[in-house]
Amino acid sequence: MTATAGRVLRQLTHDPRTIALLVIVPVLLITLLRYVFDGAPGTFDATGASLLGIFPLITMFLVTSIATLRERTTGTLERLLALPLGKGGLIGGYALAFGAVAVVQSALATAVSVWLLGLDVVGSPWLLLLVALLDALLGTALGLFVSAFAASEFQAVQFMPAVIFPQLLLCGLFTPREAMHPVLEAISNVLPMSYAVDGMNQVLQHPDITGDFVRDIAVVAGSALLVLCLGAITLRRRTP
Amino acid sequence: MMNYEPGAAPTTPTPQPSPDTPPPPTSAIAARGLTVVRGGRTVLRALDFTVPSGSITGLLGPSGCGKTTLMRAVAGTQAKVTGVLDVLGHPAGDPALRPRIGYVTQAPSVYTDLTVRQNLDYFAAVLHPGRAHRAARREAVARAIDDVDLTTRADALAGALSGGQRSRVSLAVALLGTPDLLVLDEPTVGLDPVLRRDLWDLFHRLADRGTALLVSSHVMDEAERCHRLLLMRDGRVLAEDTPDALRHRTGAATVEEAFLHLVDADRADERPAATTAAPLTSEEASR
Numbered sequence: 001m002t003a004t005a006g007r008v009l010r011q012l013t014h015d016p017r018t019i020a021l022l023v024i025v026p027v028l029l030i031t032l033l034r035y036v037f038d039g040a041p042g043t044f045d046a047t048g049a050s051l052l053g054i055f056p057l058i059t060m061f062l063v064t065s066i067a068t069l070r071e072r073t074t075g076t077l078e079r080l081l082a083l084p085l086g087k088g089g090l091i092g093g094y095a096l097a098f099g100a101v102a103v104v105q106s107a108l109a110t111a112v113s114v115w116l117l118g119l120d121v122v123g124s125p126w127l128l129l130l131v132a133l134l135d136a137l138l139g140t141a142l143g144l145f146v147s148a149f150a151a152s153e154f155q156a157v158q159f160m161p162a163v164i165f166p167q168l169l170l171c172g173l174f175t176p177r178e179a180m181h182p183v184l185e186a187i188s189n190v191l192p193m194s195y196a197v198d199g200m201n202q203v204l205q206h207p208d209i210t211g212d213f214v215r216d217i218a219v220v221a222g223s224a225l226l227v228l229c230l231g232a233i234t235l236r237r238r239t240p
Numbered sequence: 241m242m243n244y245e246p247g248a249a250p251t252t253p254t255p256q257p258s259p260d261t262p263p264p265p266t267s268a269i270a271a272r273g274l275t276v277v278r279g280g281r282t283v284l285r286a287l288d289f290t291v292p293s294g295s296i297t298g299l300l301g302p303s304g305c306g307k308t309t310l311m312r313a314v315a316g317t318q319a320k321v322t323g324v325l326d327v328l329g330h331p332a333g334d335p336a337l338r339p340r341i342g343y344v345t346q347a348p349s350v351y352t353d354l355t356v357r358q359n360l361d362y363f364a365a366v367l368h369p370g371r372a373h374r375a376a377r378r379e380a381v382a383r384a385i386d387d388v389d390l391t392t393r394a395d396a397l398a399g400a401l402s403g404g405q406r407s408r409v410s411l412a413v414a415l416l417g418t419p420d421l422l423v424l425d426e427p428t429v430g431l432d433p434v435l436r437r438d439l440w441d442l443f444h445r446l447a448d449r450g451t452a453l454l455v456s457s458h459v460m461d462e463a464e465r466c467h468r469l470l471l472m473r474d475g476r477v478l479a480e481d482t483p484d485a486l487r488h489r490t491g492a493a494t495v496e497e498a499f500l501h502l503v504d505a506d507r508a509d510e511r512p513a514a515t516t517a518a519p520l521t522s523e524e525a526s527r
Contacts, residue, residue, distance in 0.1 A: 076350065
């Protein structure tokens with residue numbers, strides 16, 4: 001597992017532009033958001049905290065789906081599966097590597113938001129980081145899973161709006177989930193991103209760890225684990 | 241293909257399998273009634289063949305005849321395989337075989353965004369994980385890079401190498417675990433004559449160490465460098481013999497001629513069904 005994680009990170013080090021984009025773009029976007037809501041600091045607090053949870057999910061989804069698709073199309077996946085490597089080791093390695101990238105990405109975005117942009121967090125910023133990390137793992141898991149259904153990079157990129165955007169619209173970022181049509185609210189109740197955003201808001205509003213927060217991170221972590229297992233099923237040692 | 245006088249050849253003649261060292265009788269691969277279906281099409285039809293250990297078996301045939309499918313079946317990556325296929329004493333695809341087989345696909349399967357050494361380091365770590373094996377891994381990586389003659393390019397990105405160099409990286413990965421069976425799909429495509437000769441020398445050294453090699457090629461002059469040949473056509477094995485015996489049997493001067501002879505005989509066998517039908521269509525006549 002650590003061998004695979006090390007290899008994935010080593011691949012990234014040969015691609016400094018991707019690292020720069022991964023780390024700097026969320027910071028720039030959250031800064032932009034701060035000045036968009038210049039006249040309404042309360043709105044920036046709520047939306048900013050939600051976005052700190054959503055960025056890692058989206059970027060890790062994109063990075064992982066393309067990376068694993070490349071493994072499938074270049075034959076390295078077939079080669080690895082013909083070697084004595086467990087599927088769990090391969091998937092765990094990816095989760096570990098992109099989890100590490102997500103920690104750096106989220107730490108920087110959170111630090112800039114809290115200290116430079118005046119994001120008003122009542123709870124501990126460490127908890128924001130924890131939620132962000134779990135979101136990143138969920139994004140990695142989803143990316144790994146959908147890459148099995150993509151035959152090309154074009155298709156893989158299209159899965160981003162297909163899988164992520166509905167969750168984005170229903171997660172409570174644009175309008176509180178309680179205010180939605182009951183059908184939509186019910187759907188949002190089974191989408192993991194809703195809990196990611198809710199977890200962020202719990203930290204934002206409460207000084208201590210709340211029961212809802214524990215439920216939120218449990219749901220996000222559980223969903224990530226479930227989708228990772230589904231992803232493992234899509235890795236076949238024998239292919240037609 | 242060109243036939244030239246041995247004296248006129250500018251390069252050193254490549255080693256021929258010496259007739260006084262017959263391959264050991266144990267078989268690395270044994271197939272009986274091996275059948276593979278891909279996308280509803282039967283690609284391999286009830287094949288029977290053996291590949292002895294400690295020798296080089298060439299797999300020859302026109303493209304599309306099922307060479308790659310056969311190799312994938314042996315490597316255990318092909319789905320829908322029926323019949324008996326024993327590899328090193330286990331059914332093909334058995335987990336116990338994974339560290340013992342080196343399989344090199346036709347397209348090089350390495351990470352283009354890692355250096356040669358980083359690629360090999362990673363695959364070595366997959367084969368022999370753990371800190372305890374670190375020294376052994378470093379040695380295996382250095383030896384594999386040396387075997388494929390890439391020592392001077394070891395720290396170059398695989399993506400920056402030429403096609404032939406990249407396929408040698410892919411070959412080096414397969415050499416890492418000193419496998420008992422090497423399955424090589426067209427390993428010499430795109431290589432210059434000197435490199436091809438060096439690689440075949442390497443294959444012979446590996447066979448001398450006891451490794452079984454199954455090497456596909458559609459370059460017939462490489463057939464002469466194999467101990468044994470499997471000639472395939474249209475999902476079937478046309479012949480299974482030593483190059484000498486094949487030439488002798490068909491009265492041909494080269495393996496290429498022998499192969500063409502066998503293909504023609506095979507076509508003639510198919511003909512009786514067609515002779516009762518209409519005369520040659522213009523399409524067939526133009527062939």
